[in-house]
């Protein structure tokens with residue numbers, strides 16, 4: 020796997036637009052996924068990187084904190100779903116570090132999450 024650290028520019032929390040997850044807040048720690056499962060629908064997304072490349076959003080915990088603590092936030096965050104287009108528990112320690120830090124941000128605010 021070629022791990023590439025990058026800065027997330029768009030909001031970290033996005034809203035799912037499909038199936039039973041519709042409207043739920045979602046987080047993906049990376050763009051791309053080292054596991055490369057043959058059945059993965061996310062590999063077909065236009066923004067999916069080339070096989071073997073994984074982009075890690077190193078500013079994700081900081082941006083997540085800012086989004087949750089923004090007093091102008093309109094939609095409350097009741098629960099968060101990780102891993103709609105990646106996997107938070109890929110093996111690289113830098114990915115795991117960002118994952119744990121993001122989950123800590125949620126736990127400190129008593130926001131439920133699952134994957």
Ligand code: SF4
Pocket residue numbers: 052053054055056058059060061062103104105106
């Ligand atoms: S996002 Fe999930 S299904 Fe897709 S390659 Fe990663 S682990 Fe497999």
